[in-house]
Amino acid sequence: MPEELKERMVNTIKWSYPHTGIGQQQKFIRKAIADLCERLENEYNQGEPFPESAVHDE
Secondary structure (H helix, E strand, O other): OHHHHHHHHHHHHHHHHHHHHOOOOOHHHHHHHOOOOOHHHHOOOOOOOOOOOOOOOO
C-alpha cells in the first residue's frame, strides 16, 4: 500500500472512530471491502453475491 494511502487511512480511522466505532486498521479494511463488494453486487448483479469464478487468481 502506498504510504500516502496508509496515512490517509490512519487519519480517517483516528478522526472517524467516535462516529464509526472502528478503531483498528484490520476492521477498517474489512468494512471497506464489504462495502465495495455490496455496492458492486447491487450495481452489477441485482444485489446478489457474484458466483465463484471458474479461474482463481493466485
